[in-house]
Amino acid sequence: MEEFIQVLIRTFAAFIIIMIVARILGKQTISQMTYHDFVAAITLGAITGNLAFNTKLNHWNLLASLLLFSGIAFIVTFISLKSRKSRKWLSGRPTIVIENGKILEDNLKKLHLTLDTLNQELREKDIFDIQEVEFAVLELNGRLSVLKKPEFRQVLMKDIPRFNGQKETKTTFPVELIMDGIMVHENLEQNQISESWINNELKKRKLTLTEVCYAVKGTNGKLYFDLYIDKIKNPINRE
Template identity: 30%
Template sequence: MNDYTHIIVSSILFAITLYAITKIGGKKQLSELSFFEYISGITIGSIAGEVIMGLDGNFFHGVLAIMIFGAFTYLHDFMGIKSKKFRDVLEGKATVLIKDGKVLEENLKKEKYTIDELNSLLRQKNVFKTADVEFAILEPKGDLSVLLKKELQPLTAKDLNLQVAPEKEPYTVIMDGNILNDSLTSAGKNRGWLDMELANLGVTLDNVFMGQVDSFGKLTIDTYDDQFEIPSPQPRKLLLAMMNKCQADLELFALGTESSEVKQMYNKNAEKLQKAIQKIKPFLNE
Protein backbone atom coordinates (compact mmCIF):
# COMPACT_ATOMS: atom_id res chain seq x y z
CA MET A 1 0.00 0.00 0.00
CA ASN A 2 1.56 3.31 -1.08
CA ASP A 3 1.51 6.49 0.99
CA TYR A 4 -1.47 8.12 -0.74
CA THR A 5 -3.59 4.99 -0.50
CA HIS A 6 -2.65 4.61 3.16
CA ILE A 7 -3.74 8.18 3.96
CA ILE A 8 -7.01 7.86 2.03
CA VAL A 9 -7.97 4.51 3.60
CA SER A 10 -6.92 5.62 7.08
CA SER A 11 -8.86 8.90 6.82
CA ILE A 12 -12.05 7.17 5.69
CA LEU A 13 -11.75 4.48 8.36
CA PHE A 14 -11.13 6.97 11.16
CA ALA A 15 -13.89 9.29 9.95
CA ILE A 16 -16.38 6.43 10.18
CA THR A 17 -15.03 5.35 13.58
CA LEU A 18 -15.12 8.87 15.05
CA TYR A 19 -18.62 9.47 13.69
CA ALA A 20 -19.86 6.21 15.24
CA ILE A 21 -18.33 7.08 18.63
CA THR A 22 -19.85 10.58 18.51
CA LYS A 23 -23.31 9.16 17.73
CA ILE A 24 -22.99 6.69 20.61
CA GLY A 25 -22.04 9.53 22.94
CA GLY A 26 -25.25 11.40 22.06
CA LYS A 27 -26.01 15.07 21.46
CA LYS A 28 -24.26 16.06 24.67
CA GLN A 29 -20.99 15.71 22.79
CA LEU A 30 -22.10 18.51 20.48
CA SER A 31 -23.30 20.94 23.15
CA GLU A 32 -21.31 20.98 26.40
CA LEU A 33 -18.44 18.71 27.27
CA SER A 34 -17.45 17.75 30.77
CA PHE A 35 -13.78 17.92 31.78
CA PHE A 36 -13.36 14.18 31.21
CA GLU A 37 -15.09 14.32 27.81
CA TYR A 38 -12.90 17.27 26.81
CA ILE A 39 -9.73 15.29 27.59
CA SER A 40 -11.07 12.23 25.78
CA GLY A 41 -11.90 14.29 22.70
CA ILE A 42 -8.41 15.77 22.53
CA THR A 43 -6.81 12.33 23.01
CA ILE A 44 -8.98 10.65 20.37
CA GLY A 45 -8.22 13.42 17.86
CA SER A 46 -4.48 13.16 18.56
CA ILE A 47 -4.52 9.40 18.11
CA ALA A 48 -6.42 9.70 14.83
CA GLY A 49 -4.07 12.33 13.44
CA GLU A 50 -0.97 10.42 14.48
CA VAL A 51 -2.10 7.14 12.94
CA ILE A 52 -3.39 8.73 9.72
CA MET A 53 -0.11 10.54 9.06
CA GLY A 54 2.14 7.88 10.60
CA LEU A 55 2.72 5.99 7.40
CA ASP A 56 4.67 3.18 9.05
CA GLY A 57 2.10 2.55 11.77
CA ASN A 58 -0.71 0.02 11.91
CA PHE A 59 -3.91 2.01 11.71
CA PHE A 60 -5.94 -0.85 13.20
CA HIS A 61 -4.05 -0.25 16.44
CA GLY A 62 -5.22 3.33 16.27
CA VAL A 63 -8.83 2.22 15.77
CA LEU A 64 -8.51 -0.01 18.84
CA ALA A 65 -7.11 2.88 20.91
CA ILE A 66 -9.93 5.20 19.83
CA MET A 67 -12.54 2.54 20.63
CA ILE A 68 -11.03 2.14 24.10
CA PHE A 69 -11.19 5.87 24.80
CA GLY A 70 -14.68 5.97 23.32
CA ALA A 71 -15.72 3.14 25.62
CA PHE A 72 -14.32 5.03 28.62
CA THR A 73 -16.32 8.11 27.62
CA TYR A 74 -19.50 6.07 27.20
CA LEU A 75 -18.90 4.35 30.56
CA HIS A 76 -18.33 7.74 32.18
CA ASP A 77 -21.67 9.05 30.88
CA PHE A 78 -23.48 5.82 31.82
CA MET A 79 -22.15 5.83 35.38
CA GLY A 80 -22.94 9.54 35.68
CA ILE A 81 -26.58 8.82 34.88
CA LYS A 82 -26.75 5.95 37.37
CA SER A 83 -24.87 7.49 40.31
CA LYS A 84 -24.93 11.04 41.67
CA LYS A 85 -21.84 10.34 43.81
CA PHE A 86 -19.96 9.35 40.66
CA ARG A 87 -21.01 12.64 39.00
CA ASP A 88 -19.95 14.65 42.03
CA VAL A 89 -16.52 13.00 42.15
CA LEU A 90 -15.64 13.30 38.46
CA GLU A 91 -17.56 16.41 37.40
CA GLY A 92 -17.64 18.30 40.70
CA LYS A 93 -20.43 20.18 42.45
CA ALA A 94 -21.89 23.62 41.94
CA THR A 95 -20.28 26.29 44.13
CA VAL A 96 -22.06 29.35 45.53
CA LEU A 97 -19.92 32.43 44.88
CA ILE A 98 -22.40 35.16 45.87
CA LYS A 99 -25.12 34.94 48.50
CA ASP A 100 -27.43 37.79 49.55
CA GLY A 101 -25.32 40.24 47.56
CA LYS A 102 -22.08 39.28 49.33
CA VAL A 103 -19.13 37.53 47.69
CA LEU A 104 -18.04 34.33 49.44
CA GLU A 105 -14.27 34.80 49.32
CA GLU A 106 -13.41 31.30 50.54
CA ASN A 107 -15.44 29.65 47.78
CA LEU A 108 -13.92 32.05 45.26
CA LYS A 109 -10.40 31.05 46.31
CA LYS A 110 -11.38 27.38 46.32
CA GLU A 111 -12.41 27.60 42.66
CA LYS A 112 -9.27 29.67 41.87
CA TYR A 113 -11.28 32.62 40.54
CA THR A 114 -10.25 36.24 40.96
CA ILE A 115 -12.72 39.05 41.62
CA ASP A 116 -12.00 40.37 38.11
CA GLU A 117 -12.97 37.02 36.59
CA LEU A 118 -16.14 36.95 38.70
CA ASN A 119 -17.06 40.48 37.60
CA SER A 120 -16.46 39.49 33.99
CA LEU A 121 -18.84 36.53 34.30
CA LEU A 122 -21.43 38.77 35.95
CA ARG A 123 -21.17 41.36 33.16
CA GLN A 124 -21.86 38.60 30.64
CA LYS A 125 -25.18 38.17 32.48
CA ASN A 126 -25.82 41.96 32.27
CA VAL A 127 -25.13 42.34 36.00
CA PHE A 128 -22.74 45.11 37.04
CA LYS A 129 -23.22 45.22 40.84
CA THR A 130 -22.70 42.26 43.14
CA ALA A 131 -25.12 43.86 45.59
CA ASP A 132 -27.93 43.24 43.05
CA VAL A 133 -27.35 39.47 43.14
CA GLU A 134 -29.34 37.15 45.40
CA PHE A 135 -27.38 34.04 44.38
CA ALA A 136 -24.56 33.38 41.93
CA ILE A 137 -23.60 29.75 41.47
CA LEU A 138 -20.62 28.43 39.52
CA GLU A 139 -21.79 25.31 37.70
CA PRO A 140 -19.53 22.24 37.26
CA LYS A 141 -19.09 23.10 33.57
CA GLY A 142 -17.82 26.60 34.41
CA ASP A 143 -21.02 28.55 33.66
CA LEU A 144 -22.23 31.15 36.17
CA SER A 145 -25.94 31.03 37.05
CA VAL A 146 -27.20 34.32 38.47
CA LEU A 147 -30.43 35.07 40.36
CA LEU A 148 -31.16 38.77 40.86
CA LYS A 149 -32.87 40.05 43.96
CA LYS A 150 -36.65 39.96 43.76
CA GLU A 151 -37.12 43.72 43.44
CA LEU A 152 -34.69 43.81 40.49
CA GLN A 153 -36.25 40.98 38.50
CA PRO A 154 -38.35 42.02 35.48
CA LEU A 155 -42.12 41.95 35.84
CA THR A 156 -43.97 39.04 34.28
CA ALA A 157 -47.58 38.58 33.26
CA LYS A 158 -48.03 36.40 36.36
CA ASP A 159 -46.86 39.25 38.61
CA LEU A 160 -49.58 41.46 37.09
CA ASN A 161 -52.21 38.70 37.28
CA LEU A 162 -52.61 38.78 33.50
CA GLN A 163 -53.82 35.77 31.57
CA VAL A 164 -51.79 35.32 28.40
CA ALA A 165 -52.22 32.87 25.58
CA PRO A 166 -49.56 30.15 25.27
CA GLU A 167 -46.86 30.88 22.70
CA LYS A 168 -46.42 28.19 20.08
CA GLU A 169 -43.50 27.55 17.79
CA PRO A 170 -43.56 29.48 14.49
CA TYR A 171 -44.03 27.52 11.30
CA THR A 172 -41.73 28.16 8.35
CA VAL A 173 -44.13 28.09 5.39
CA ILE A 174 -41.84 29.58 2.72
CA MET A 175 -38.20 28.75 2.17
CA ASP A 176 -36.07 29.87 -0.79
CA GLY A 177 -39.17 30.99 -2.66
CA ASN A 178 -40.88 27.60 -2.28
CA ILE A 179 -44.02 26.87 -0.25
CA LEU A 180 -43.69 24.17 2.42
CA ASN A 181 -47.15 22.63 2.23
CA ASP A 182 -46.79 20.42 5.32
CA SER A 183 -45.81 23.37 7.51
CA LEU A 184 -48.62 25.48 6.01
CA THR A 185 -51.14 22.78 6.91
CA SER A 186 -49.68 22.43 10.43
CA ALA A 187 -50.13 26.19 10.91
CA GLY A 188 -53.81 25.80 10.01
CA LYS A 189 -53.51 27.85 6.81
CA ASN A 190 -53.96 27.17 3.13
CA ARG A 191 -52.52 28.35 -0.18
CA GLY A 192 -55.33 30.87 -0.70
CA TRP A 193 -54.65 32.56 2.62
CA LEU A 194 -50.92 32.70 1.87
CA ASP A 195 -51.48 34.25 -1.57
CA MET A 196 -53.73 36.90 -0.05
CA GLU A 197 -51.20 37.75 2.69
CA LEU A 198 -48.39 38.07 0.15
CA ALA A 199 -50.59 40.32 -1.97
CA ASN A 200 -51.32 42.53 1.05
CA LEU A 201 -47.59 42.83 1.66
CA GLY A 202 -46.96 43.64 -1.98
CA VAL A 203 -44.47 40.85 -2.68
CA THR A 204 -44.37 37.87 -4.97
CA LEU A 205 -43.53 34.34 -3.90
CA ASP A 206 -40.27 34.16 -5.87
CA ASN A 207 -38.95 37.22 -3.99
CA VAL A 208 -39.48 35.66 -0.54
CA PHE A 209 -36.41 34.09 1.06
CA MET A 210 -38.25 32.91 4.18
CA GLY A 211 -41.79 33.22 5.53
CA GLN A 212 -43.04 32.21 8.97
CA VAL A 213 -46.46 32.05 10.64
CA ASP A 214 -46.47 32.79 14.39
CA SER A 215 -48.86 31.47 17.03
CA PHE A 216 -51.23 34.40 16.36
CA GLY A 217 -51.50 33.48 12.69
CA LYS A 218 -49.43 36.44 11.50
CA LEU A 219 -47.17 36.04 8.48
CA THR A 220 -43.69 37.57 8.63
CA ILE A 221 -41.36 37.40 5.65
CA ASP A 222 -37.76 38.07 4.71
CA THR A 223 -37.14 38.99 1.07
CA TYR A 224 -34.10 38.49 -1.13
CA ASP A 225 -34.02 42.24 -1.74
CA ASP A 226 -32.80 43.69 1.58
CA GLN A 227 -33.67 47.22 0.39
CA PHE A 228 -37.33 46.30 -0.01
CA GLU A 229 -39.47 47.79 2.77
CA ILE A 230 -42.24 45.45 3.85
CA PRO A 231 -45.41 47.23 5.01
CA SER A 232 -46.38 46.18 8.49
CA PRO A 233 -49.90 44.73 8.66
CA GLN A 234 -52.06 46.19 11.44
CA PRO A 235 -54.86 43.65 12.08
CA ARG A 236 -54.56 43.92 15.88
CA LYS A 237 -54.69 47.71 15.91
CA LEU A 238 -57.63 47.59 13.53
CA LEU A 239 -59.44 45.23 15.90
CA LEU A 240 -58.71 47.58 18.83
CA ALA A 241 -60.07 50.54 16.88
CA MET A 242 -63.26 48.61 16.06
CA MET A 243 -63.74 47.65 19.73
CA ASN A 244 -63.27 51.27 20.82
CA LYS A 245 -65.81 52.35 18.22
CA CYS A 246 -68.32 49.76 19.46
CA GLN A 247 -67.82 50.93 23.05
CA ALA A 248 -68.33 54.55 22.02
CA ASP A 249 -71.47 53.60 20.04
CA LEU A 250 -72.94 51.90 23.10
CA GLU A 251 -72.40 55.03 25.18
CA LEU A 252 -73.92 57.12 22.38
CA PHE A 253 -76.98 54.84 22.21
CA ALA A 254 -77.38 55.19 25.98
CA LEU A 255 -77.44 58.96 25.66
CA GLY A 256 -79.92 58.86 22.79
CA THR A 257 -82.62 56.72 24.42
CA GLU A 258 -85.40 57.86 26.72
CA SER A 259 -85.93 54.47 28.32
CA SER A 260 -84.10 54.10 31.61
CA GLU A 261 -84.07 50.32 31.25
CA VAL A 262 -82.50 50.47 27.78
CA LYS A 263 -80.09 53.17 28.92
CA GLN A 264 -78.96 50.96 31.80
CA MET A 265 -78.45 48.02 29.41
CA TYR A 266 -76.31 50.11 27.03
CA ASN A 267 -74.21 51.56 29.87
CA LYS A 268 -73.70 48.12 31.42
CA ASN A 269 -72.50 46.59 28.16
CA ALA A 270 -70.33 49.63 27.39
CA GLU A 271 -68.67 49.19 30.79
CA LYS A 272 -68.08 45.47 30.16
CA LEU A 273 -66.58 46.19 26.76
CA GLN A 274 -64.34 48.88 28.24
CA LYS A 275 -62.98 46.41 30.80
CA ALA A 276 -62.32 43.86 28.06
CA ILE A 277 -60.49 46.51 26.02
CA GLN A 278 -58.26 47.42 28.96
CA LYS A 279 -57.29 43.78 29.44
CA ILE A 280 -56.35 43.04 25.83
CA LYS A 281 -55.08 46.49 24.85
CA PRO A 282 -51.39 45.71 25.65
CA PHE A 283 -51.51 42.74 23.26
CA LEU A 284 -53.38 44.50 20.46
CA ASN A 285 -50.94 47.43 20.54
CA GLU A 286 -47.90 45.20 19.84
Protein backbone atom coordinates in the same frame (compact mmCIF):
# COMPACT_ATOMS: atom_id res chain seq x y z
CA MET B 1 1.42 9.45 -4.13
CA GLU B 2 0.73 6.17 -2.34
CA GLU B 3 1.25 7.85 1.05
CA PHE B 4 -1.09 10.69 0.03
CA ILE B 5 -3.86 8.22 -0.84
CA GLN B 6 -3.23 6.41 2.45
CA VAL B 7 -3.66 9.69 4.36
CA LEU B 8 -6.92 10.37 2.50
CA ILE B 9 -8.30 6.94 3.36
CA ARG B 10 -7.20 7.14 7.01
CA THR B 11 -8.65 10.66 7.39
CA PHE B 12 -11.98 9.59 5.91
CA ALA B 13 -12.05 6.51 8.16
CA ALA B 14 -11.10 8.57 11.24
CA PHE B 15 -13.94 11.02 10.52
CA ILE B 16 -16.52 8.25 10.23
CA ILE B 17 -15.28 6.50 13.39
CA ILE B 18 -15.26 9.64 15.54
CA MET B 19 -18.76 10.52 14.32
CA ILE B 20 -19.97 7.07 15.37
CA VAL B 21 -18.22 7.40 18.74
CA ALA B 22 -19.72 10.88 19.32
CA ARG B 23 -23.15 9.50 18.47
CA ILE B 24 -22.73 6.68 20.99
CA LEU B 25 -21.43 8.93 23.78
CA GLY B 26 -24.37 11.31 23.25
CA LYS B 27 -25.03 15.03 23.16
CA GLN B 28 -23.96 15.58 26.77
CA THR B 29 -20.29 15.12 25.85
CA ILE B 30 -20.66 17.85 23.23
CA SER B 31 -22.79 20.35 25.12
CA GLN B 32 -21.47 19.93 28.68
CA MET B 33 -17.72 19.69 29.19
CA THR B 34 -17.45 18.05 32.61
CA TYR B 35 -14.14 16.62 33.88
CA HIS B 36 -14.43 13.21 32.26
CA ASP B 37 -15.97 14.71 29.10
CA PHE B 38 -12.97 17.01 28.76
CA VAL B 39 -10.52 14.13 29.19
CA ALA B 40 -12.44 11.99 26.72
CA ALA B 41 -12.62 14.76 24.10
CA ILE B 42 -8.90 15.58 24.32
CA THR B 43 -7.76 11.95 24.20
CA LEU B 44 -10.14 10.90 21.44
CA GLY B 45 -9.06 13.92 19.39
CA ALA B 46 -5.38 13.02 19.78
CA ILE B 47 -5.93 9.37 18.83
CA THR B 48 -8.09 10.32 15.85
CA GLY B 49 -5.49 12.85 14.67
CA ASN B 50 -2.78 10.21 14.75
CA LEU B 51 -5.05 7.76 12.96
CA ALA B 52 -5.63 10.27 10.19
CA PHE B 53 -2.13 11.71 9.61
CA ASN B 54 0.57 9.67 11.37
CA THR B 55 1.33 6.98 8.79
CA LYS B 56 4.31 5.76 10.84
CA LEU B 57 1.95 4.29 13.44
CA ASN B 58 0.07 1.11 12.70
CA HIS B 59 -3.55 1.99 11.95
CA TRP B 60 -4.88 -1.20 13.57
CA ASN B 61 -3.18 -0.31 16.87
CA LEU B 62 -4.64 3.19 16.74
CA LEU B 63 -8.07 1.82 15.89
CA ALA B 64 -7.91 -0.60 18.82
CA SER B 65 -6.84 2.24 21.13
CA LEU B 66 -9.67 4.46 19.85
CA LEU B 67 -12.31 1.77 20.36
CA LEU B 68 -10.97 0.85 23.81
CA PHE B 69 -10.91 4.44 25.03
CA SER B 70 -14.38 5.03 23.56
CA GLY B 71 -15.61 2.03 25.52
CA ILE B 72 -14.08 3.40 28.72
CA ALA B 73 -15.65 6.82 28.12
CA PHE B 74 -19.04 5.19 27.51
CA ILE B 75 -18.80 3.13 30.71
CA VAL B 76 -17.84 6.22 32.74
CA THR B 77 -20.79 8.13 31.27
CA PHE B 78 -23.11 5.22 32.09
CA ILE B 79 -21.85 5.06 35.69
CA SER B 80 -22.33 8.83 36.06
CA LEU B 81 -25.89 8.45 34.81
CA LYS B 82 -26.76 5.68 37.27
CA SER B 83 -24.92 6.80 40.41
CA ARG B 84 -25.15 10.29 41.89
CA LYS B 85 -22.13 9.72 44.16
CA SER B 86 -20.01 8.64 41.20
CA ARG B 87 -21.34 11.55 39.16
CA LYS B 88 -20.19 14.06 41.78
CA TRP B 89 -16.66 12.59 41.73
CA LEU B 90 -16.39 12.14 37.95
CA SER B 91 -18.16 15.29 36.81
CA GLY B 92 -17.71 17.58 39.80
CA ARG B 93 -20.50 19.63 41.33
CA PRO B 94 -21.85 23.16 40.86
CA THR B 95 -20.25 25.72 43.17
CA ILE B 96 -21.99 28.78 44.60
CA VAL B 97 -19.78 31.87 44.25
CA ILE B 98 -22.34 34.51 45.30
CA GLU B 99 -24.99 33.85 47.97
CA ASN B 100 -27.57 36.40 49.13
CA GLY B 101 -25.58 39.07 47.30
CA LYS B 102 -22.34 38.20 49.13
CA ILE B 103 -19.23 36.96 47.32
CA LEU B 104 -17.95 33.66 48.73
CA GLU B 105 -14.20 34.28 48.59
CA ASP B 106 -13.25 30.81 49.86
CA ASN B 107 -15.15 29.17 47.01
CA LEU B 108 -13.47 31.48 44.51
CA LYS B 109 -10.07 30.42 45.85
CA LYS B 110 -10.97 26.73 45.58
CA LEU B 111 -11.99 27.27 41.96
CA HIS B 112 -8.92 29.45 41.23
CA LEU B 113 -11.40 32.08 40.02
CA THR B 114 -10.41 35.73 40.30
CA LEU B 115 -12.77 38.64 40.90
CA ASP B 116 -11.82 39.97 37.46
CA THR B 117 -12.97 36.73 35.85
CA LEU B 118 -16.15 36.72 37.93
CA ASN B 119 -16.95 40.27 36.87
CA GLN B 120 -16.24 39.39 33.26
CA GLU B 121 -18.67 36.47 33.44
CA LEU B 122 -21.30 38.77 34.95
CA ARG B 123 -20.79 41.43 32.27
CA GLU B 124 -21.32 38.79 29.59
CA LYS B 125 -24.76 38.37 31.14
CA ASP B 126 -25.35 42.15 30.97
CA ILE B 127 -24.74 42.56 34.71
CA PHE B 128 -22.35 45.45 35.33
CA ASP B 129 -23.23 45.95 38.99
CA ILE B 130 -22.53 42.99 41.26
CA GLN B 131 -25.10 44.36 43.71
CA GLU B 132 -27.80 43.13 41.31
CA VAL B 133 -26.88 39.49 41.96
CA GLU B 134 -28.60 37.37 44.58
CA PHE B 135 -27.10 34.00 43.64
CA ALA B 136 -24.37 33.01 41.17
CA VAL B 137 -23.38 29.40 40.52
CA LEU B 138 -20.45 28.07 38.52
CA GLU B 139 -21.88 25.06 36.71
CA LEU B 140 -20.16 21.77 35.84
CA ASN B 141 -19.48 22.96 32.29
CA GLY B 142 -17.70 26.10 33.54
CA ARG B 143 -20.56 28.49 32.79
CA LEU B 144 -21.94 30.94 35.31
CA SER B 145 -25.66 30.84 36.16
CA VAL B 146 -27.09 33.95 37.80
CA LEU B 147 -30.27 34.73 39.74
CA LYS B 148 -30.83 38.46 40.08
CA LYS B 149 -32.36 40.15 43.08
CA PRO B 150 -36.16 40.62 42.69
CA GLU B 151 -35.92 44.36 42.06
CA PHE B 152 -33.57 43.84 39.11
CA ARG B 153 -35.51 41.08 37.34
CA GLN B 154 -37.68 41.58 34.31
CA VAL B 155 -41.34 42.01 35.17
CA LEU B 156 -43.63 39.21 34.00
CA MET B 157 -47.42 39.08 34.03
CA LYS B 158 -47.37 36.78 37.05
CA ASP B 159 -45.31 39.38 38.97
CA ILE B 160 -47.77 42.25 38.57
CA PRO B 161 -49.89 41.46 41.69
CA ARG B 162 -46.92 42.02 43.98
CA PHE B 163 -46.90 45.66 42.86
CA ASN B 164 -50.58 45.99 43.77
CA GLY B 165 -50.09 45.72 47.49
CA GLN B 166 -49.73 41.96 47.82
CA LYS B 167 -47.04 40.57 50.08
CA GLU B 168 -43.78 39.77 48.30
CA THR B 169 -42.49 36.20 48.57
CA LYS B 170 -38.92 35.86 49.77
CA THR B 171 -36.58 34.26 47.24
CA THR B 172 -34.36 31.40 48.38
CA PHE B 173 -31.86 29.17 46.63
CA PRO B 174 -33.49 26.01 45.22
CA VAL B 175 -32.89 22.86 47.28
CA GLU B 176 -32.75 19.47 45.58
CA LEU B 177 -34.55 16.99 47.83
CA ILE B 178 -34.80 13.84 45.71
CA MET B 179 -32.64 12.81 42.77
CA ASP B 180 -32.91 9.54 40.84
CA GLY B 181 -35.43 8.26 43.39
CA ILE B 182 -33.07 8.79 46.35
CA MET B 183 -33.24 11.46 49.04
CA VAL B 184 -30.31 13.88 48.97
CA HIS B 185 -29.45 13.65 52.68
CA GLU B 186 -26.64 16.21 52.45
CA ASN B 187 -29.08 18.89 51.25
CA LEU B 188 -31.64 17.88 53.87
CA GLU B 189 -29.13 18.33 56.69
CA GLN B 190 -27.83 21.67 55.39
CA ASN B 191 -31.37 23.09 55.14
CA GLN B 192 -32.78 21.52 58.32
CA ILE B 193 -35.34 19.47 56.40
CA SER B 194 -36.41 16.16 57.90
CA GLU B 195 -37.12 12.96 56.00
CA SER B 196 -40.47 12.71 57.74
CA TRP B 197 -41.50 16.07 56.27
CA ILE B 198 -40.68 14.86 52.76
CA ASN B 199 -42.51 11.59 53.41
CA ASN B 200 -45.57 13.55 54.52
CA GLU B 201 -45.42 15.64 51.35
CA LEU B 202 -45.22 12.44 49.31
CA LYS B 203 -48.25 11.00 51.14
CA LYS B 204 -50.24 14.18 50.42
CA ARG B 205 -49.60 13.61 46.74
CA LYS B 206 -50.19 9.84 47.05
CA LEU B 207 -46.66 9.12 45.88
CA THR B 208 -43.87 6.80 46.96
CA LEU B 209 -40.17 7.64 46.89
CA THR B 210 -39.47 5.15 44.10
CA GLU B 211 -42.00 6.90 41.84
CA VAL B 212 -40.17 10.25 42.05
CA CYS B 213 -37.30 10.96 39.68
CA TYR B 214 -36.58 14.48 40.91
CA ALA B 215 -37.91 16.77 43.63
CA VAL B 216 -36.80 20.31 44.40
CA LYS B 217 -37.87 23.11 46.70
CA GLY B 218 -37.91 26.10 44.36
CA THR B 219 -36.81 29.70 44.82
CA ASN B 220 -40.36 30.61 45.89
CA GLY B 221 -40.45 27.82 48.49
CA LYS B 222 -42.85 25.65 46.51
CA LEU B 223 -42.23 21.96 45.89
CA TYR B 224 -41.83 20.48 42.42
CA PHE B 225 -42.02 16.74 41.79
CA ASP B 226 -41.07 15.03 38.55
CA LEU B 227 -42.16 11.40 38.25
CA TYR B 228 -40.63 8.56 36.29
CA ILE B 229 -44.02 7.97 34.66
CA ASP B 230 -44.87 11.23 32.89
CA LYS B 231 -48.27 10.10 31.52
CA ILE B 232 -47.57 11.79 28.20
CA LYS B 233 -49.17 9.83 25.37
CA ASN B 234 -46.97 11.17 22.58
CA PRO B 235 -43.78 12.64 24.04
CA ILE B 236 -41.60 14.75 21.77
CA ASN B 237 -38.39 12.87 21.03
CA ARG B 238 -36.16 14.76 18.63
CA GLU B 239 -32.45 14.26 18.20
